[in-house]
Amino acid sequence: MTVKEHYDNHLGHFYSWMTGDFHTKTNEFKRFLTDNFIRPTSNKTAIDLGAGHGLQSIPLAEVGFKVLAIDFNQLLLDELKVNAYDLDITVIKDDIKNVVTFADKPELIICCGDTLSHLGNKIEVKTFILDTVKSLDKNGKLILSFRDYSTKLAGKDRFIPVKSDDTKILTCILDYEDEFVNVTDLLYEKTNDVWIQKVSTYKKVRLLASEVVGQLEANGMTIKFNQIVNRLTTIIASKG
Numbered sequence: 001m002t003v004k005e006h007y008d009n010h011l012g013h014f015y016s017w018m019t020g021d022f023h024t025k026t027n028e029f030k031r032f033l034t035d036n037f038i039r040p041t042s043n044k045t046a047i048d049l050g051a052g053h054g055l056q057s058i059p060l061a062e063v064g065f066k067v068l069a070i071d072f073n074q075l076l077l078d079e080l081k082v083n084a085y086d087l088d089i090t091v092i093k094d095d096i097k098n099v100v101t102f103a104d105k106p107e108l109i110i111c112c113g114d115t116l117s118h119l120g121n122k123i124e125v126k127t128f129i130l131d132t133v134k135s136l137d138k139n140g141k142l143i144l145s146f147r148d149y150s151t152k153l154a155g156k157d158r159f160i161p162v163k164s165d166d167t168k169i170l171t172c173i174l175d176y177e178d179e180f181v182n183v184t185d186l187l188y189e190k191t192n193d194v195w196i197q198k199v200s201t202y203k204k205v206r207l208l209a210s211e212v213v214g215q216l217e218a219n220g221m222t223i224k225f226n227q228i229v230n231r232l233t234t235i236i237a238s239k240g
């Protein structure tokens, strides 16, 4: 199953349920932006790569950016449009790998929520980082958040209870290979008093935080922030 098929046929249908209360999450990211002085300073253009239903696009627009929200899943983009109400957000259905084509010299590019690991392999990640840096304005900033998959999970530790309520139970099962993690999202959904199993598997790239930092620095970026936030390695890098 490709990543796009996984989202289109499976995860896209319950992604916003999985991520929890929208306002709590958007407020969290807005606080992260203000705490780290991320605000428009030149042309105001920010690109949100793998925007989903808008957990980062909405706060970016609320602090004053003109946001281009890129994603290839129509369902999540439709949710984003509703969440965006009258904010300055342009929704573009496209592949994030086309980053160089979306805007002329944005001052900010973000790729958050482990979207980076959805690329096809480590070579694609390397090219993607190069392209994002190339696209940025001269003092532009890049924000990445992703899971560090350096530690292999084995045995029963591979079964991660993600979320459950009266109608849904979601478990994520991880199978480690050298360069990839096979991710199975196992959902039980109750319909008319009957539990239905829905299951789909896709591959994520096993990212190492040290490799991503190394590639950013090799492309001339300065790391301004590198911490684990909500279990994701979170990096702010600056071109100037």
Ligand SMILES: C[S@@+](CC[C@H](N)C(=O)[O-])C[C@H]1O[C@@H](n2cnc3c(N)ncnc32)[C@H](O)[C@@H]1O
Pocket: 003, 007, 019, 049, 050, 051, 052, 053, 054, 055, 056, 070, 071, 072, 073, 076, 094, 095, 096, 097, 111, 112, 113, 114, 115, 118, 119
């Ligand atoms: C884990 S979600 C993160 C969404 C959002 N940033 C968040 O934190 O909630 C990954 C998102 O990236 C999108 N995506 C993954 N690979 C993509 C690609 N190559 N091009 C466009 N969108 C992609 C998926 O459709 C999904 O919405």
